[in-house]
Amino acid sequence: MRIATWNVNSLKARLEKLVWWVERTNPDVLLLQETKCTDAGAPREALFSLGYELAHHGSGGRNGVAIASRTPLTAIETNFGEPLAPRTATASDDDPLAEARIVAATTAGLRAVSVYAPNGRVVGTAPYFAKLDWYERLSRWLEATPKETPLVLGGDFNVAPTDDDVWDARACHGGTHVSEPERAAFRRLLAWGLVDAYRRHHPERERYTWWDYRAGDFHRNVGMRIDHLLVAPAVAERSVFAEIDREARKGRPTPSDHAPLVVDLDTSGRPFDAGWSGAEERIAARRQSARK
């Protein structure tokens, strides 16, 4: 089974590139971020004709997350199971918890979650603390998930977990994505038991998933590894391959500023969802009690 995550920087603007990439890569489950679509405006038909169902969560403009899968999507949960607050228009209104940044669904025996963490802009500003608050909310949501859940929490985390995940730690010092509080928030996800699937297969440095469009950053490999597939231990044990597809960051039509990340699972042998039966109900019950 092939799982992928990709911040596409507009699903509509990227549709031709996405079709090319999906036909080339054939993921079974694809997590998408920054779709910038409304639920009604999401290109469901185009994905359906490629063989995918789509669970989409977005209000248009910015943000927006989705899960495309070759197998049915059930128990779809958006925004931490809470209704999204109405959009309040002005750019200075920065409330990530009112934005479409998380969608979860059960598919292919997995609990798949697509996240788009806030950017944070500048350390010490209101958007930065809002980013940390959003991570706090994500951790509480995660910690209400039973440990045996075959979880795949993937997306654009907007955090480079270590200095090995940035092109130049000194140049990045003092900026967002690398600050200690952001890295601590990321490590709290790992403390639940999640495994960084890419690092399980690739210890090397200079492997990034995002490069700024400007200044030829991609061609100079001035980037950061901020997109991740974090998987439960039972999923990690089955992972046999991980790669960042730099080809998708090149050429025309215009690429996203992020490259997709792919992980392959060996699903031969015992059923992948062993022990997972009934867990949707257990998750729902724990979320209910966590809200009280």
Place this chain on the structure above:
DNA sequence: ATGTCCCAGTCTCTGGGA
């Protein structure tokens, strides 16, 4: 090089966000 791309609205350009 603060050098690109995408979106919404002010709508064939501009400002904001990443």
